[in-house]
């Protein structure tokens with residue numbers, strides 16, 4: 001598949017994975033307004049793994065949701081892999097999310113009545129891979145994540161760490177250029193949390209995929225290339 005544009009002809013695409021400029025998000029609740037994010041300007045390199053560290057309520061989930069096209073900013077611009085998604089309507093955003101980004105949430109959100117493998121294949125039914133290619137990719141990811149022998153287990157038959165690994169596999173199914181991890185380790189104990197972080201780092205680095213890892217846990221920063229801090233909706237490099 002070829003894409004028009006001179007930049008695409010370079011062997012190594014060097015476009016940043018994420019560029020946000022002056023992003024502001026105001027939530028309206030009745031008469032009240034909450035400024036969840038303000039003047040957020042940041043750049044994440046094509047293969048950078050960055051921690052976003054901040055206390056509860058500081059705007060971390062809001063920032064991730066905007067970066068991943070789940071939420072529209074009130075002001076400012078969002079460009080992902082050179083694609084300016086700022087003015088996208090719901091339909092284009094859905095397509096963008098399907099093709100370009102991956103999400104891993106704290107709550108994991110696996111489909112309870114599907115096996116580990118089927119949870120990976122769900123993405124595919126929404127996306128572009130079909131049939132054998134998708135099954136092969138799911139199996140390869142499960143293998144890499146140390147879940148080959150858990151392929152046919154339901155989420156309820158998996159440990160918390162294993163479920164989180166399935167969620168990581170699912171986020172990688174569509175070969176995203178940016179994966180957004182929202183507190184991926186907060187439901188895990190220290191040792192499991194460190195294993196999952198190690199895995200996230202290895203998986204991102206081996207693919208050259210960029211990631212934002214949201215956390216309020218200082219220990220996470222040892223696994224990332226760089227840390228951004230957020231306090232009361234304001235980013236500090």
Ligand SMILES: Nc1ncnc2c1ncn2[C@@H]1O[C@H](COP(=O)(O)OP(=O)(O)O)[C@@H](O)[C@H]1O
Nearest residue numbers: 027029034036055056057058059060061062063
């Ligand atoms: N849907 C919403 N409606 C109103 N306020 C919200 C909504 N989502 C988040 N907020 C508020 O925005 C601020 C940032 O929230 P959030 O991005 O979830 O922070 P974090 O993920 O760091 O805990 C908080 O004050 C929160 O209460």
Ligand SMILES: [Mg+2]
Nearest residue numbers: 060061062182
């Ligand atoms: Mg949050």
